[in-house]
Amino acid sequence: MPNQLRFLIVVVVALLVAATFTFPLWRVPPEFETISDELPGLSAALQADFDDLPRAIQTIYRLMARENPSMAQLMVEARLRPPDPLNEEMPDISNAQEVRSGRFQPLTLTEEERRADPDAELPPYNALFAADGDLFVYAYPDDRYLFRIEEFIITNGPDLVLILSNTQKPLSADQFGRDYIEIAPLRSNIGNMNYELRDININDYRSLVIYDRRYNMIYAFAPLG
Structure with a gap:
């Protein structure tokens, strides 16, 4: 070479x-x-x-x-909208009876719930939402129900409404139940508020849900105990 x-x-x-x-x-x-x-x-x-x-x-x-x-x-x-607290006075409940109560909370799944339903999943953006506050339901003799929300605070959303659900913890709108009721738009994300319904059987319902209609998202719920 x-x-x-x-x-x-x-x-x-x-x-x-x-x-x-x-x-x-x-x-x-x-x-x-x-x-x-x-x-x-x-x-x-x-x-x-x-x-x-x-x-x-x-x-x-x-x-x-x-x-x-x-x-x-x-x-x-x-x-990020500046807060606009709403503090409505408590109506006269002298002739009403408290029939249900609950506390608002974001969706979570306990270990027991995961074991009972391995396919259960939290919504994809659930971590964005926080909520707290008390719910009291009063029944009047004339078939009115007062939903009293107190010391309430929740992450604000574009189009939040109150949903009365047949399910205790719905993970999506499909789980609201056959006879769910859209009560009204949420008037504020902070404060004390009153909402009324008539002619319902409160025993058919198990939670009050804060729901964004525009983007089909559950922000929080209060199980009715």
């Missing part, structure tokens, strides 16, 4: 060996997908408020924006 060819082979082999051992230094770094800090459609003022939310909540909204930008924008705008 000519010396010139032998030298060329040695050089090529040396380069290959060097390339093998230095690969981590010269390889092109992979491109990792990043999530933008800004949420499309928000004003500068709301973007600043959005940045103050917990990072985990921000991330969920950003992931939502990838699939449905307008939904993410409207839900964030509703959430």
